[in-house]
Amino acid sequence: MATSLRDIIITGGGIAGSTLAARLHQNDPSLKILLVEAGKNVTGNPLTSNPLDAFAAHFSDIDWAYSTIPQAALNDRSAYAAAGKALSGGSATNYGTWTRGSVADYNAWAKKVDDSSWDYASWLPYLRKTETHFDKSADPLQHGFDGPIHTESVTSSSANRKYPLRDLLRSAWAKIGVRQVQDMNSGNPIGLGELVENWREGKRQLASEAYNLDGVEIMTEALVKRVVVENENGTKRAAGIELANGTMISSKEVIVSAGAYRTPQVLLLSGIGPEAVLAKHDIPVVHDSPQVGKNFHDHLAVCQWWKLLHPEKGLAIGTPLWTDPAYFMGLPADWVATQQYSVDHLKKAIEADGEKAEGHSLLASDVAHTETLIAYAPAGARIAGEDVPTDGTHIASAVLVMSPTSRGSITIANADPATSPVIDPNYSATNVDQQLMRLGIRSVIDVLQGTEEGQQIVESERAPNGFKMLTKNSTDIEIDERVARVGNTFYHAAGSAAMGKVVDTNLKVMGVEGLRVVDASVFPIPMTAHYQAIVYALAEKAADLITKT
Ligand SMILES: Cc1cc2nc3c(=O)[nH]c(=O)nc-3n(C[C@H](O)[C@H](O)[C@H](O)COP(=O)(O)OP(=O)(O)OC[C@H]3O[C@@H](n4cnc5c(N)ncnc54)[C@H](O)[C@@H]3O)c2cc1C
Structure with missing residues (x-):
């Protein structure tokens, strides 16, 4: 492996990746963190400024613009599936709605993974930490007032924002x-x-700007092919990454935050996934993990x-x-x-x-x-x-x-990281x-x-x-x-490297040391929210978990 040793490489600079990198650095400024993102830096990009530009971003060069495989419930139609392709990920193209979901969702998550540290009470400090809530008189047990992401309600955003059909x-x-x-x-x-x-005074808040990434090494327009896993006396351990152009970069730990569509792809290309899928594409098996890409859910x-x-x-x-x-x-x-x-x-x-x-x-x-x-x-x-x-x-x-019981899957069409994953939401x-x-x-x-x-x-x-x-x-x-x-997605793809199935409750990939997943892929169940607020809080929580363990 070439180049100097990083402590942590984060694969994917989306909402989770950007937030996590910033907080890990803040927790320990001595850490050498490399954030690798396939898309470009979109600071100042006209598509990422105002609310209505979010619609123009569809099918643009900052949208992965996937298609699902034909869906039986949709007359065998392939549905469009957007995902932000940029430093900041979904926060570069999303619609800016900010919903948290219900206590019941988080408690069901904790129950599903049999770990009370994922219940609503345990999430709350992080849901608070990420936000500067618009209503200063709101319950301080529920809301944060000095976090990086500023929220606004329709009426708090401007006294003049009075849509005529409201009442x-x-x-x-x-x-x-x-x-x-x-x-x-x-x-x-x-x-x-x-x-x-989370439009702030009518402007987009990019995850990579709202969270301070000074001190984090950032590589954009770099597609990660796979996590390199070494075998040390029978223990499999992540040792770095390989980019699609063949560059190898070593690190002590790797965190995959490539989003619910591509995180399973990166794991599969790393040899971590169902043996039969790996065999089909001639990928050497590093760890047989049958649930990689399963349990996918969407709204x-x-x-x-x-x-x-x-x-x-x-x-x-x-x-x-x-x-x-x-x-x-x-x-x-x-x-x-x-x-x-x-x-x-x-x-x-x-x-x-x-x-x-x-x-x-x-x-x-x-x-x-x-x-x-x-x-x-x-x-x-x-x-x-x-x-x-x-x-x-x-x-x-x-x-x-919001609470679908259907589950779909993500898999790969071939071993080329540039090929879109095979997306089956099974709507x-x-x-x-x-x-x-x-x-x-x-x-x-x-x-x-x-x-x-x-x-x-x-x-x-x-x-x-x-x-x-x-x-x-x-x-x-x-x-x-x-x-x-x-019928089409509302862009809430999740669950394809689920906690309890692919990662443990410390977000560690089961069967491989030094490797974690932190993004919407780990949601074990659908949540009755739009997902950005939860992903921000997940990354906040992950930063503390990683710093401690
Ligand atoms: C069009 C749209 C509208 C949405 N509207 C809302 C909304 O209004 N409210 C809301 O709460 N949520 C909304 N969402 C959902 C929300 O943005 C996502 O749930 C959230 O971005 C998921 O965060 P993530 O970190 O898991 O993935 P992402 O934010 O998607 O980040 C993944 C990152 O990894 C990068 N990447 C992928 N593969 C690789 C690779 N191999 N190598 C390097 N980099 C890679 C991607 O380019 C991306 O930047 C919307 C999403 C979309 C697409």
């Missing part, structure tokens, strides 16, 4: 029983929460577009009436509706999946099932290939299945997931067509070409057909 929508949701919760990021999000974001989302009854009132993006810059300081939306459905709605589906409804974890009183965002823009139309005008005439709803493969999506879509229909307030907002649904509008009388089959037509 009507709040009362429409209340009519169907979804009432406002004061603080959706304090562990109990079920209800209607005001949207919280499937379905967008619908709605034609406004009174566009002349200036209700959505594209209207000439939106001239105040405050309207563009974040996503054009006010609310996140987090819903839970009753046993009556889910019993049949749970049983059809071969499980007992009684005592089922999905039916616990604090578990969230779906989330709905209503945006004052035709969000998701471009990805779905629908030509919905952005001229102030349409809004969109997006329903996300909506269970009766539960299908039923949750139907319930979420039916709720949106109730809100926008079944309430007086909703009827004041929308004239009609703008169905995809060749499809009937969905109404409260639509059948399950009609809803499923719509899901098949437009």
Whole structure:
């Protein structure tokens, strides 16, 4: 191996990698840390400045722009799957929503891995540490006030950010029983929460800038091929990395933070994975780890577009009436509706999946099932290939299945690190997931067509070409057909190097010394959140774990 010995190499400079590098350096400035990122440094890049640029970043050179393999529940369609390809990873292209999920998620994580140090109480110091919460009067047990990532709610971001549909929508949701919760990021999000974001004064916060990387050696535009593992008297130990161009760099420890799509690829190319997969691609087996790439999960989302009854009132993006810059300081939306459905709605589906409804974890009183965002823009139309005008005439709803029971996989097509991984989210493969999506879509229909307030907002649904509008009388089959037509990820890929299966509760890869994974791949179960807040906190927690152990 060439070059001087680093203490730690972090593979992947995304949210987890950047945060971890900064905190490890802060914990011990004597450490020689090398952060290796495949994408470029995007400081000052026009695609990473304002909220609406996030949409322009799709399919650009800072998006890995993957495709899944054909999905049975999506009419055998290959779905688009974005991931940030830049120093800062997802924080360079994401939409900036900031949600934490529920106490139940973290406690279920701890239970799944049989280690109480992963319960909500144990995460809280790190969820706090990462944030500067906008509301200084909020509960200090729940929120941090001096962390690197600044959050803002719609109304705290600017006194002028008053979207005209805010109050009507709040009362429409209340009519169907979804009432406002004061603080959706304090562990109990079920209800209607005001949207919280990490746009700071209307600008993006890159992980690699918000966290101070001074003192960390950074290599960009360098694709890591594999972790080099040496065998010392029968003990397998990570000894460095090999880049795709053949450069070898040695280190005492390696941490893989390449995100849920590529972390399993790096492990497989290192000879760590299911023996049969390694054999198929002539990769020498370093450690047979059957669960690498398994347990992949994601949040499937379905967008619908709605034609406004009174566009002349200036209700959505594209209207000439939106001239105040405050309207563009974040996503054009006010609310996140987090819903839970009753046993009556889910019993049949749970049983059809071969499980007992009684005592089922999905039916616990604090578990969230779906989330709905209503945006004052035709969000998701471009990805779905629908030509919905952005001229102030349409809004969109997006329903996300937040607690899916389907599990997919990530594997490799060949031994070339430049080839995209083979992504199979296995969307909506269970009766539960299908039923949750139907319930979420039916709720949106109730809100926008079944309430007086909703009827004041929308004239009609703008169905995809060749499809009937969905109404409260639509059948399950009609809803499923719509899901098949437009369903797509909400970009919450996770679980492909899961804790308890691939890494232990110290984030160490089981079977290989000196090797850890720190990124969304380790989530053992889906969380009912958008994932950036959790990944930041995970990296904060990992830094302390690594410094101590
Ligand atoms: C379009 C989009 C919108 C999103 N919107 C939101 C949102 O609004 N709110 C929210 O909470 N979450 C959102 N997310 C999700 C969130 O950004 C991710 O969950 C988060 O970035 C995951 O962090 P990570 O560190 O696991 O992976 P990433 O942040 O993806 O980092 C992985 C890094 O590793 C690099 N890499 C990969 N392979 C290699 C290799 N072989 N060698 C070197 N480098 C490599 C990648 O280029 C990347 O920089 C969004 C994601 C996307 C893509």
